[in-house]
Each structure stands twice: as C-alpha cells, then as structure tokens.
Amino acid sequence: MTANTAQLAAAGVSIWLDDLSRSRITSGNLAELIETRSVSGVTTNPTIFAGALSNGASYADAVAELAAADASTDEAIFTITSKDVQDACDIFRPVYDATNGVDGRVSIEVSPDLAHDTDATIAQAKDLWARVDRENALIKIPATKAGLPAITAVIGAGISVNVTLIFSLERYEEVIDAYIAGLEQAREAGHDLSKLHSVASFFVSRVDTEVDNRLKALGTDEALALTSKAGVANARLAYELFEKKFAESRAAELVAAGANVQRPLWASTGVKDPSLPDTLYVTELVAQGTVNTMPEKTLEATHDHGTITGDTVTPNYADAHEVFEKLAAAGVDFADVTQVLEDEGVEKFIASWHDLQKTVADALAAAR
Template identity: 55%
Template structure:
C-alpha cells in the first residue's frame, strides 16, 4: 500500500486511472491497481482504445468475428469498447458497492464526430448506456455548447454522465447549470436521484502548455515568473465555483431529494514540461470531494514520491485570482487561451476518434481478406 495514496484518500481525493485496455483487464493488472494502489475508477477515450487495439492481440478474435458478421466499423467500435468497459465495470463493482455508488466508475466516450450535434450525442449516450448495461458506468459527453443540452437530457433520463473537455470557468458554470437542469428533469420524471451520478472533467496540464508558450514569447521577467502557474490556479478557482453552486438554493433542494454532487474531476494531470515536478497536478489540487484521474506513470510517481500535504485549494482563492489578473497584465488573455484550448480539444478529440475508426476499419478489412 502507498502512504501517499492513502493520504489522498483521507483528504477526500478519489484516485482514478486514465487508461483501459483488454490486456490490462485480462492480465489482472487493473485488479492489482485497485487492490494495491487505491484506484477506485477508470476513464477512457478514443486515443486510449486506439493504442490498446493497435498493440494488443487480445482483440483479434473479436475483430474476426465482427468481420465475418459484416458489422460496420461504427458498430464494431461500440461493441469492442463496450466489451472492455463492461469488464472493467465488473472488476470495479465491489468498489462501487462499498462506496455506496460514489466510486467504482468506468467512463466510455460518445462518438467524437457528433460533438456538435445535440440529438446525435443523446442518441449515442442512450445506446452506450443500454449496451454496457452496468450501473457503475459513465457516458462521457464533451462540454461543447451543443453538448450542454445533451448532458441535461441524458441525466434527465437517468444516465450517469462524465462531462469532459472543460477548460474555462465560464464553461464550467454552464456545465453546473446543465447538471442541475438534468437532475431537475430526472426528479420531475420520478427517477431515483441517488442512482444517477456525474463528474465534471476540468483539464489541467494543457492550460500550462498553452499559457507557458505565450509567456515565453513575451519573454519579460514578469512573464517568466508566471510560468507554470495558470493551470493550478484555474482548477482551484473551478473548485470555488463548485462550492458556490453547492450553496445555491436549487442545488440544496435537489440534494435534499437525494441528488449526489457532481464532483470536480482533474483530468490531463500528467506533467508535459519536464522542468516541472511530475506530481504537481496531484499535490497542488487536493480538496474534499474531487477526483484525480492519472495515467499510470503519474499514479506510480505519486505513490513513490508525491508531496501530499493536505488541502491545497482552500485558502488559495485570492492568490489564484491574482495570478489570472497578472497574466492579463503581461498580455495573456484568459478568454483567448480557453477558447483556443476548447477548439483544440474538440479537434484532438475528433482526430482521435477518426484514428480509432480508421484503425479498426483496416483491421476488419484485413480479417475479411484473410477469411
């Protein structure tokens, strides 16, 4: 057991793994991480699945079967990924039960190509929810403008949702409103609110990557002093917005009816600049009721040499706002940064989905040719 990961749990931080593959499932490595490294949830995305299918022979038989049946690539992707997510949900089912449904969750993303189509996103969410058929699954929906209504609709139908690709505080406020709208609809429809869960995935390291690049171009001493500070303060201020939402009358009324909080989730927590300490996006974002989803390398780094020193968010709001003000003063526009990050995030999201579809299409073609 890791003392650092134990400390995180004691501070109210849920440790999730940002990776999933059939090799990890079949080889027992996921079970080991759950039992030994305090992993209580999993996130996945098209890039992760493309890598898993490309590098693992454990998908070959299922791909051959799908090819023999003449299954189209879109449905083949759903079937392959749903198989892994269902399996992972079963591995984590004891965690789900022990936590009263709070943790033990596994996320599966909607088709990236429908990120700007509300009706298609809702249809995809319904299909994935039905296909996996596990109560501890999350359907991941990106926080595009069109995705907000899809989030509310899906939650209103009793589907648990992981809202992904959040970069800005304004967008996060919209996500919080979409969550409340959805839970209000679920309550009106007679759903058991305790059975519906949600997290809001706020991306971290990419903010520093974008801001640091701009600061380096400015090149002044004042700009250099601000390197590596934007991502953490942005996330800390997001937590303040979460607390403010929790204190609202509508939130409290739905909570009294059984609604669970939509927990903030720190995503993209692997450090991209080697000059920074490799556990900074974990150490500096500790507060009760959050999730931190980490690639395995970051998880093991935290277990080995993380600097877990208690709550690092409360009491830092004033300083966090000052950093954003200082960035504006040296010429870095927060609004432009988050706009670029959201646009790039959706583009990367779509490109990853296309890569997955193209890769599986080639594998299906090869299987049909060999048959």
Template identity: 60%
Template sequence: MSQNKNLAALSEAGVSVWLDDLSRDLIRSGALQDEIDTHSIVGVTTNPAIFQNSISKSASYADQVKELAASGADVDAAITAITTDDVRAACDVLQPVFVDSDGHDGRVSIEVDPRLANKTDETVAQAIELWKIVDRPNLFIKIPATKAGLPAITRVIAEGISVNVTLIFSVERYREVMDAYLDGLDAALRNGHDASKIESVASFFVSRVDSEIDKRLDAIGTPEALELRGKAGLANARLAYAAYREVFETETRFPDLQAHGALPQRALWASTGTKNADYPDTLYVSELVAPNTVNTVPVKTLEAYADHGWVNADSIIGQAKASQEVFDALTRVGVDLADVFELLETEGVGKFEDAWNDLLGATQTQLDAARG
C-alpha cells in the same frame, strides 16, 4: 495486499484516484485488480486516444475482430462492440468498489463519438445507446462541455443516466456545466427517476492550460510574464473548486434537489500528467487536494506519485483569492484568457476526433484483413 502509503494518504484526504487508462490486456491480466488492491484506484476513465492506443497495439482483439468481420459488422459497429465490451468488463472488476462506496466510486467512463461534439441530438441518442449496451449501473457516459454538449448533458441526466462531463477548460464554462447538471436533475425528478442514483463529475483539464499559457508567456518574454509560468493550471483548477463550493455548498438551488436525494457534481482533475519536464511530475496531483474531488491519473504519473508524491492539504481550499491574482496578472502581461480557453476546447475536440479517425482506419484495416 497493502495499499501504497502515498496513494492511501491521497485517498484519505478526500481525493478519489481514478486510472486514466484501459485495455483488454489490463483487465485480463489482472493488472487492473492489482491497481485497485495496491494503488487505491477506485475508478477508470477512457477517451478516444486511450482506445486507439489500446486496440491498435494489442493482439487481444484479434479474435473478436474476426468474429465481427464474419458477421458483416461495419467499422463503427465493430468499434462500438469492442469498446463497450472492455468497459463492461472493467465495470464488473470495479463493481465491489461501487458497492462499498454506495455508488460514489467504482465507475468506468466511456465517451460518445467525438465527431458528435457539436451535435446535441446525436450526442443524446448515442449516450442513451451506450448506456443500454454496457448495461451496468457503475457506468459514466462522457459528454464534452461544448456549447452543443451543454443541452445534451441536461437531457441525458434527465433520463437518469450518470454523466462525466469532459473537456472543461474555463471556470465560466464549468459554471454552465453545473447549471446543465442541475437542470438535468430537475428534469430527472419530474421524469420519476431516483436522484440519489444519478452521479456526475465535471472533468476540468489542468496541464493543457499551463502548456498553452506558458507558450504565450514565453513569447511575451518580459520578467513579469516569465514569472507566471506554471501557475495558470493550478490557479484555474482552484478557482473551479471555489465555484463548485459556491454552487453546491452556498447557493440556494442545490439544497432543494439535495432534499430529494440529489448528489453534488464532483470536480474531477483531468490532464494531470505534467508536460513540462521542469515541473514536478506529480504537480497536478499533489497540489490539487480537496475533499470530494477526483483525480484521473495516467499510469506514468500514478507510478511517480506512488514513489514520491506528497499531499498538500492546503493546496486548494482558501486559495481562491491568490488564484484570482494569478489570473489578473496574466491579463496584465497580455495573455488573452478567453482566446486560450476557446483554442483549448477546439484543439481538445480535434485531438479526440483525430484519435477516433485513426482508430477507425486501423480497425477497418483489421476487418479487411480478417475478410481476406
């Protein structure tokens, strides 16, 4: 099979294309392998909403639910078993990619219970538990970039576990995430771990920033405010990449770790499906192209990019000054950026927790039905 030319060009520009979706049907049908073979997919991300959608809408889990019910498993144990089985199977499908990329790609992410987002010790404990249960080297444990999540990131990295940091909205928080990663590498080396085996990505959310800021710009309503619609998400991501380059290419701390085999924590663009129909449907893919980055692409956006996506090789590098000017203009027209980012983090955690609670309810219903 040949790769789609648009997605192949994106990969050649240095962007690792990861699928933002997973289900048992996707694995068993061979569709995931097809995406690898034809759409340059080299990784998979999951989140509570994806699992809730997959498990509640497919009959593929019925037999396992019956087995779990017969064994007396409670709902939390059932969900752990179901989700880790799917992730392990996806890791196995992506194992050749993992090997071919020297561990750089071929990764699958699973998130800690979102109800633990503000609990450091519990997050660390579950991250270690999930790492052991899945038992695959090409696993990422997703930890949210909340204040409680930051020390958890450091402690989990210190255990030699690869981490996907999720729900990052501001450059300020992103800098804290990078510091937490570097602190974790320091500790991992002290603990005797091989730093070259520890990978990490930082998932920087894009479209949600535009959705919230556009709403505020519409409320302000001035010509100056309306002119800024659709510009904040890209500007924010571009400033994040500039911060990434400072930390991993310019500042003095990382080279010492790199000398011991440590790898940069790649910037990952998340929430890249456009939510405003007025914007191009591949906007947050085509306009976020830079070396050593990841884009987690929803199925609908992946199909759109395969059909008509483009690569703007000048979309990030060299855009920091212009991006800062966008942020300065947003402040001048009255957008409280600190409030935007705080709200988005709170809402992000809340949405994942709501999805998890829905999954708990649906699974409990299935367990009860299986027990008669």
C-alpha cells in the same frame, strides 16, 4: 508507512486511472491497481482506445468474430469498447457498492464527431448506456455549446454523465447549471436522484502548455514569472465555483432531496513540461470530494514520491485570483486561451477517433 496513493485517497481524492485495455482486464492488472494503488475508477477516451487497439493481439478473436458477422467499422468499435467497459465495470463493482455509487466508475465517450450535434449526442449516449448495461458506467459528453443541452437531457433520462473538455470557469458554470437542470428533469420523470452521478472534467496541464507559450512570446519578467502557474490556479478557482454553486438554494434543494453534487475531476494531469515536478497536478490539487484521473506514469510517480499534505486547494483561493490578475496585466487573453483549447481538444479527439476507425477497419479487412 501508508502509501502516498492511500494518503491521497484518505484526503478525499478519488484516484481514477486514465487508461483501459483488454490486456489490463485479463492480466489482473486492473484489479491489482485497486488493491495496491487505491485506484477507484477508470476513464477512457478515443486516444486511449486507439492505442489499445493498435497493439491489439488481445482483440484478435473479437475482431475475427465481428469480421465474420460483417460488422461495420463503427459497430465493431462500439462492440469492442463497450465490452472492455462492461468488464471493467464488473471489476470495479465492489468499489461502487462500498462507496454507495460514488466511485467504482468507468467512463465511455460518445463519438467526438458528434461534439457539435446535440440530438445525435443524446441518442448515442442513450445507446451506449444501454449497450454497456452497467449502473456504474459514466457516459462522457464534451462541454461544447452543443454538449450542454445534451448533458441536461441525458441526466434527465436517468443516465450518469462524465462531462469532459472543460477549460474555462464560464463554461464550467454552464456545465453545473446543465447538470442541475438535468436533475430537475430526472426528478420530474420519477428517476431516483440518489442513483444519478456526474463528474465535471476540468483539464489542467493543457492550460499551462497554452498559457506558457503565450508568456514566453510576451517575454517580460512579469510574464515569465507566471510560467506554469495558470493550470493549478484555474483548477483551484473551479473548486471555489463548485463550492459556491452547490451551496445555492436551487442545488441545495436537490441535494436535500437525495441528489449528488457533480464532483470536480482533474483531467490532463500528466506533466508536459519535464522541468516541473511530475506529481504537480496531483499534490497541488488535493481537495475533499474531487477526482484525479491519472495516466499510469503519473499514478506511479504519485505512489512513489507524491507528498500529500492535506487540502492544497481551499487555502489558496486568494493566490489563484492573484495569478489571474497578473496574467491579465501581463497581456494574456485567457478567454481566447480556453476557446483555443476547447477547439483543439475536440479536434484532437476527432483525429484519434478517425485513427481508431482506421485501425479497426484495417483489422476487419485483414480478418476477412
């Protein structure tokens, strides 16, 4: 019997692990997940690295070397995390080669402190790309207003990008436009478009958490009947927008010239509400050419009991539109929901980044 994760991959969904640590790399666990769970990529963020480094016996030697070299806290962070990403890229290199660059990707994020600074984001994205020095890396840039021109500039410089923290369809459309503009710049600069890849990370469970709180506050039968429906509906409408935008002449011309579409990626797929099925944001978002980045708990739940029934996105566009009509009628201001989530998302990553800085600063001080 084919494993559920293998069935999911066969249905056109790339499974990326939302976690990375030195111990995963050195123990052989990452290589094992490629073999046994159809994992074809990895995403990281400041929260993941803060967790990895706080349990950091496996980082002791690296910290000691950096302390002896009198490295600053941020220099130590980028040295350590870049090394983890480099090594993970090497493990995934056969996947990258076998999929012609589509998968085998490992993401590393620019500092969240730069989320509202376009020029600094561009500069750090270029620096991270050079540090990691692996063509199967992806540089993560948040989809803030300041992030949009940075996405265009970084793609235009021939660097592959994972756009993160997308919540609204309006912002997602701007992200696609920023990617297309970047491809046009890259073509003008003589870069090989076929080598440029991008994913657009659309967050799912956080949408349900915020909307459900508002539905409970409204308290009407109509409102409560919509509980836990917004996240999946929002993602399905994102895929509908993806299909529409990449069928338009501007994008189609670039694809005909060898460019790749920017794939939708479902992020925040761990279920927050324990009353929901633990594979909800996997089984209900199966569509060709998507990525689902999962925490290990969700990955294992999917492998164990996720029922894959084929495409669960494109046949359900009408239902998704209906959910949003009902949310509006019930009194949910979805534009406010997504702005709150973007602001909170940036703040949470900044807080994790500062935790990471403190963890590394303390480790450096102890090593000195």
